[in-house]
Structure formats: C-alpha cells, structure tokens
Amino acid sequence: MSQAAHVIIYSSAGNANGHALGAFLDENGVHYESKDADSSEHAKAEMQALAGGESEMPLLVVNSEAHANPTHAEVAQLLGLTADESADNKMHDVVMIGAGPSALAAAVYTTREDIGTVLYEKGIIGGLAAITDWVDNYPGFPKGISGLELAQSLEQQAERFGAEIRLGEVETITDKGSYKLLKTTDGNIRTRSVLIATGSDYKKLGVPGEEEFYGRGVHYCATCDGAFYRDKKLVVVGGGNSAVQEAIFLTRFTTHIDLLVRSEIRASEILRHELDKLVEKGQITVHLNTATDEIVGKDNKVTEIRAQKDGVPTTFEVDGAFIFIGLLPNTDFLKNSAIKLDSHGFIKTDAGLQTTIQGVFASGDVRSGATMQIASAVGEGATAALKLREYLEGHRK
C-alpha cells in the first residue's frame, strides 16, 4: 500500500458497518478521516459527489476512488493489508524490547496514561541491575538496595498499572510506516510504536579457555556464582566500578582475590577506598598493567590464569575467574534494520530519543551517548515514554 494513500470513511453514528470498518482500519494501522454524512450536509454532499449519487454507507474513499460498503477482505486488498497477519490479532500501542530498568520505568509512565504496553524480555527481567549485588547510587535508598530487589520493585510497579511482560525475543523490526511489524518468538506482532531498551551485556576477554570453562570456573555474575567459591582463590579481571565492586563482594567467600587490571584502576573514589582496606588486610592483591592471556584448567575445572604483568609472563593459580571488563550493546538483531547504529553498535537517536525510524525510540544503555547508570536509564525511560505519548497522539486519526 502506498504510504501516501488518502483514506476517508463516510458513515453515520448509528452505522454498525461503518464502526466495524473504522476498527478494521485502526487494527491495521491505517490513517483515515472519518466524516458523518448524517449530521453534516457538507459531508453528505461530498460523499454523493464522490459516489456519483446516493450511496450506501459506509462509503470508503481511497485516493478519490469510492467503494460502497466494502467487505474487509476487499479493503485489505485495496490497501495491500494482506501480508502482516499478527499472531495476537492486535495493533499494540507500544511494544518495548527489553524489560530492564529503562523499559520498566517507561512502562510505568505509559501504562498510567492507559497506553497499552507490552514488553518483550529474552533474558532476566531487570537486566544487569537484577544481577548487581548492591546498588548504593540509585536515588531514594539511603542505605542502598540489592540489585535484584530494585529490579523486582520496578517490575511490580510496571505490572501494577497494566504492563504485560512477555518472556520472549524480538528478532526483527520492520517499518510499515504507520505501524511496525515485529517478528518475535511468539510470531509476528504489530505495534504503532516501539521502544528499544535492550541494554548491554558483558564483554568477553576473547582468550583461550574462556568459552571452554564458562560456568565451570569462568563467570560474569558474582551474585550468581560467588557462593561456589567459599574458601577458594579467585582472579577478578577488570579495573572499573563493576570489577572493583564485585571483587569486594566476592571477598565474603574467598580466601584471596587477585585483581588483574589491564592499565589502572578507574573505579570511583568510594570503591577505591573500600578496595584499599581489603588490600591492606591481604584479602585482595591488585595487579596493574596486567593483561589476561589464557584460562587453563584440568578435569573440567579452572586451575590457573596466565597473564602478562608489565610484559612479564605471570601465572595465577586459582579456582576461578570473574570477568568484568565492560559492556556491549545488545543490538545484533538490528544489523539488517533501518535503525542506524554508531561505530560501537549503540543506537543513534535524536534529542527526542527517536531513532532513524519514526515511531521507534531507544533509551538506556543501548543508546549512543547513554551514561550506563541505572538512574540515567530510568530517567531516559521516563523521557521516552513522554515522547511515545506525543508520537501516538500526533499519529492517531
């Protein structure tokens, strides 16, 4: 169907077929004008002129061509609507891809405005926040809060106002102009607008042994797996906030941690202070200018980490390694879409958080220029929700 098709329905308030036709066009995301030929002489005259005389109602006019009381099948053919059957037979207002803090915050706002909101989450509801041991810098919690508790609270708040969280994956987004077609693990669904808030995932070292020993001595989640290393020795790789925070967390289990930092520690002042205390106690040893080369094991378990410290080969005999070296945006599924990404794979948006597809917005860690904090992800989610509302209001008939 041409995206420029001009569609008018001439009908009357009591005409059931007219209402059904309008609903059918709404369901398929078709913009149209609605004119009451009973209450407006002008509309009646227009209708008769287009129909070439008296006409049965509803009269559907597509680019000045009149069709009296067409069937839905005829309308679908006229407007080229046949291709996109949706699995749930609905035209959603907004589908959010991801159910981390950004999307959950957005969903609180959209659902409170009665904007039908569905979220798709292929992994953990709450995203990386849910697996963060402790959050001390999210405003409103003077004693801090566990990441999982914060995530579950956000989830409950979104669901309280009617957000529907589906456990599944969105595989592609196709722009159909007035609506977007999403291919999901539930089948195709149609939506007037989209929020992409897929966040980011752990960067891998890409060294030999990393994949082989994943879950068997190589880990990316301290809250998940730290307890398996009670009275054991670990390596933690990384020098930013996550690495230092999680290393501090892991000391409650381990006998000793070697923190391998590629150049220098970049963590916040407060975390560095806590780290220094543990270094003084002998629970953590920090190794600067140390690059991890290989993860080695035996009998399905990690036994040592081979590294270069100041260029000198150094071996750490440990029972496991936890890796926190940064995050990559979850945008692989957008590679063949019309949504522009920056050179690092983050989604480019304008000042209104809209991507290069009208009606598709992005917020949180996945967005180019995001500051990778829970607080800013939530703020962007709220902003995106207001922008979504504006977009939907501006694009309703």
Next chain:
Amino acid sequence: MKQVTVYSQNSCASCVMVKKWLAMKNVEYKEVNLDEEPAQREYVQKMSGSSTVPVVVIEDKASESTAISIGYKPAQLATIVA
C-alpha cells in the same frame, strides 16, 4: 511423567527467571535452595559439572533419562521440559 527439580539460591536473578518461566508454562517443580541446604552444593556441582545456578534437572521416569539445563535458557528448557 517428568520430575523437575530446580537448584537455586537466594539473590539469584536467573533462578527467579527459571521459576517464572516454569510457572508460565504450568510446569510443577521441586526447589532445592542451596543457601538453605548447603550440603547439596557439592552434589549439584558434581552432577552438573558446573559451579553456577540455577541448575534444572528433569528426570523422565518413563524413559529413565535425565536432562539438565544450567542457567536461564528458555529455548533449551522448552525442549527438555516438553
């Protein structure tokens, strides 16, 4: 008939998701919390060959087979729980 056991621990977001997924699919399961039953931890490690949770064990009495899923992997769960 399949017997599903979920080995979990507290503050484990993946464990929460596995239980949510099983509930969504109306699959009954038994939960063993390794923080409450630490003696089971070594058993789970040996049985799964992994030092992570959740570990989902599906025992099929009819075929006398056992399938294991480690972590939260909906696609894999869908195959072995079916």
